[in-house]
Amino acid sequence: MNWDAIGAVGEILGALAVVLTLMYLARQVSEAKNALYLQSTKDSSTLLNEYHALVASSPALASMIAMSINNEEQDLDSGQALQIQAALQIQLNSWETMYRQAVVLGDTQRLATVRKAL
Secondary structure, three states, rough: HHEEEEEHHHHHHHHHHHHHHHHHHHHHHHHHHHHHEEEEHHHHHHHHHHHHHHHOOOOHHHHHHHHOOOOOOOHHHHHHHHHHHHHHHHHHHHHHHHHHHHHHOHHHHHHHHHHOOO
């Protein structure tokens, strides 16, 4: 076997190694994206569950939010209004976080859901 043949075999093996490496990297990127999506979904659920737990654990807060929804804010004192504002800010922050996650992941279905909720 001459040096040209050995060089050709080396080039073929090198090209094969590059193709295999690219296939491996593509698989790793895909798995990382799936892991990120699952973590994002878990984070979104956690954020919403924390807000709902806050409201569910405080009948007074739930009552104040209901009054706000029914346009009865005039019956609330400034402390209650501030409490509602803080609770709603928590919910808004949750939705904003979910929106940003959907944008980063390119998840059009989640984007539509968040836009609809806002």
